[in-house]
Amino acid sequence: KRRGASGHLLKLISKTHPADMAWVFRHLKEDERTAVFDIIVHTDYVGEFLSELDDTLVVELVTGLEAQYVANVISKMASDDAVDLLEILPEELASSIREHMAKKDREEVEELLQYHPESAGGLMSPDFMCLDEELTVGDAINSIQKRSQEKEMVFYLYITHGETHLSGVLSLRELLMHPSDELLENIMNPHVISVNTDTDQGEVAHVVSQYNILAVPVVDTNYNLVGIVTVDDIIDVIREEATEDFLQMAGVGKDRDILLKSTKENAMIRAPWLFASWIGGVVSSFIIAGFSEELSHLIALAAFIPVVTGMGGNIATQSSTIVVRGIATGRVNMSEAYKLVFREMQVGLILGLAYGVFVGIVAFLGYSDTALLGVVVGLSVFISMVMAATLGTLIPLILKRFDVDAAVATGPFVTTSIDLLGVVSYFFIAKLFLGL
Amino acid sequence: KRRGASGHLLKLISKTHPADMAWVFRHLKEDERTAVFDIIVHTDYVGEFLSELDDTLVVELVTGLEAQYVANVISKMASDDAVDLLEILPEELASSIREHMAKKDREEVEELLQYHPESAGGLMSPDFMCLDEELTVGDAINSIQKRSQEKEMVFYLYITHGETHLSGVLSLRELLMHPSDELLENIMNPHVISVNTDTDQGEVAHVVSQYNILAVPVVDTNYNLVGIVTVDDIIDVIREEATEDFLQMAGVGKDRDILLKSTKENAMIRAPWLFASWIGGVVSSFIIAGFSEELSHLIALAAFIPVVTGMGGNIATQSSTIVVRGIATGRVNMSEAYKLVFREMQVGLILGLAYGVFVGIVAFLGYSDTALLGVVVGLSVFISMVMAATLGTLIPLILKRFDVDAAVATGPFVTTSIDLLGVVSYFFIAKLFLGL
Secondary structure: OOOOHHHHHHHHHHOOOHHHHHHHHHOOOHHHHHHHHHHHOOOOOHHHHHHHOOHHHHHHHHHOOOHHHHHHHHHHOOHHHHHHHHHHOOHHHHHHHHHOOOHHHHHHHHHHHOOOOOEHHHHOEOOOOEEEOOOEHHHHHHHHHHOOOOOOOOOEEEEEEOOOEEEEEEEHHHHHOOOOOOEHHHHOEOOOOOEEOOOEHHHHHHHHHHOOOOEEEEEOOOOEEEEEEEHHHHHHHHHHHHHHHHHHHOOEOEOOOHHHOOHHHHHHHHHHHHHHHHHHHHHHHHHHHHOHHHHHHOOHHHHOHHHHHHHHHHHHHHHHHHHHHHHHOOOOOHHHHHHHHHHHHHHHHHHHHHHHHHHHHHHHHHOOOOOHHHHHHHHHHHHHHHHHHHHHHHHHHHHHHOOOOHHHHHHHHHHHHHHHHHHHHHHHHHHHHHOO | OOOOHHHHHHHHHHHOOHHHHHHHHHOOOHHHHHHHHHHHOOOOOHHHHHHHOOHHHHHHHHHOOOHHHHHHHHHHOOHHHHHHHHHHOOHHHHHHHHHOOOHHHHHHHHHHHOOOOOEHHHHOEOOOOEEEOOOEHHHHHHHHHHOOOOOOOOOEEEEEEOOOEEEEEEEHHHHHOOOOOOEHHHHOEOOOOOEEOOOEHHHHHHHHHHOOOOEEEEEOOOOEEEEEEEHHHHHHHHHHHHHHHHHHHOOEOEOOOHHHOOHHHHHHHHHHHHHHHHHHHHHHHHHHHHOHHHHHHOOHHHHOHHHHHHHHHHHHHHHHHHHHHHHHOOOOOHHHHHHHHHHHHHHHHHHHHHHHHHHHHHHHHHOOOOOHHHHHHHHHHHHHHHHHHHHHHHHHHHHHHOOOOHHHHHHHHHHHHHHHHHHHHHHHHHHHHHOO
């Protein structure tokens, strides 16, 4: 072990909460990270630190270590955190680490690895407190006292019929309120809210936040208790899903670690989403070129292209964001989808009328020698905005209907298609009204 | 009381969790809502139901009731929920309800009302379990057993020095692990994570999720324990703040209940944000009109306006979303802001170069008689994208620097200013290269 500066650093690190350390670490330079991790890696602190750290950084750090060493670290971690770590590592490294783990730990981890990482099974911890319903309150308190320090928080006691069949729930506090010879089955709450191993993590988050509970038991198809998902994991799920939706709406993929990527990786992640916009731009250039005869008769037409596409694009973004977020928070009821589309169309009519008139007046005043230009521009803004509000609502609803993540395809695709439709209708209206 | 249909409905309602009832209620028609609430209002269930319901609906329902009746309902609610309800009602109604409350309840509520609703004081519940550090484990268990059924969840016991000075924390489970004659001060954890009454709710959420705790004690300036914020309220804060950021980024204000508003209200909320886009569109029409001489020489120039503004707008949205979300989740470190701007500018250079070349080739092939048009269009897309990535990063960072909510002003303003800059630079480049 080194002394001096490292000694001080070691002291400082051991006094810092692993979550704070992860936060600091994220903002360090490359060489500082190496120096700090060299110290952390030799402390008991390393497991908790890694479970708080961003995936991208974890992969970088762990890849440089020996498989046997990582196996030792992972064995000491809570098994749900251990599984999360193994899941982000390259397949080859992960299986080499698993081989270096003791049989019992390996089996526990492999049990959990079979579940989809975004399901209740993938989130759950197998460390929970469960008691047979035929025990008395006194037995229960004894057995709680006997359990050694657990990693998971305990606040609910799950009650089983036989070894594993979930039959009720009891809070630690309720347990204390009853005489010690009372049977658990007489005081437990038999209406347990539970989820299945393959319930989607978003749904698990919904259950936990809907019912204000601190943990939800996870059962298999035979209603055997196999794990619990705690509220701290749910908070992470809610934050992560919101971040992914933000990024997807903006057309940046869904990698939450984008700020930690290199410039080149960042550009590569974003390039494909800009392609939609590029295609749209090229197609609209062909459309406009197709009307160059009309344009040459009235150059002023060109001046209003951006306002037609801009107003449409903005109201489309409003509508689609409201719908995408409404779907994510459970506020949009699919059985009433048609009502929502109809309502947004009405909003488009109102706002399209208002802004169409405003733009029309500007066009009329600016180009008084072509009085009809005001009508053409105003009508085009109106139509573009009505279409945009309607399609901006419809597209995410249709995606949802076909179980496609609404956030993915909404952002860039909606604005691009609105651009195109806006340009086309603008020139058709111009042709019609101005007889070009 | 009515019978028949209402009787069945009453039975159904009493068996439904209030949170589920609120969910169903949201999707009922106006007259169905009235019928269902007529039943709910006469049950003990009404308080919990109202605390789960959306603000807009609560205001509608409560406005129709007598102040005395609402006062009775509110007195039975958890005081933090009671305060939340009073805060959303019209001032006159709220104070009339307060006057109808019993003195003790009114004082408790008025104590909480003095805090900002988005601070720890506004979120906290004054119902918590605290014990003097000089008590023994046995005394503590007795006192827990004596407390009648509380509304708030109990999992941490806060330990005080004297009546109210916060000195430590202990979990209910840790309490059970120690002999009954042990003093609390010897077994408590003296390093309590706490927040101040005026800590912003976002910061409280950050603390709770950072340290994976289930509740955080709230202290006044003298470190006296005055309340606790529980994790279920934190989940609501996280969800609500994410929803507000989504809406603000899309330029829809920040009213989370927008899906429950009438068409007219909805349009009114959205109109002002479209104004930014309208101004931008009108200004760009003047700019383009200013170049009508150049346009008349080369009509093809008009065809590429949408691609120049579109590519810029899309990369600006990407950059600003990454930064706004990064600020919200604490991933963006303001002391390194210049590095982030520089990096995004580099991403803009890479992507601008790639898509500039692609667009340039299309322009060159499409208009081979004006070979330089390809260069003009390509260069314009490149410059527009570099400016967009840079400004899209810079604007939210500057807003944050001046403590303005970055999400508010980012969406519509960034895209509008990028549109304008894109159009201006496009025509200047055209003028320069094509000698029009």
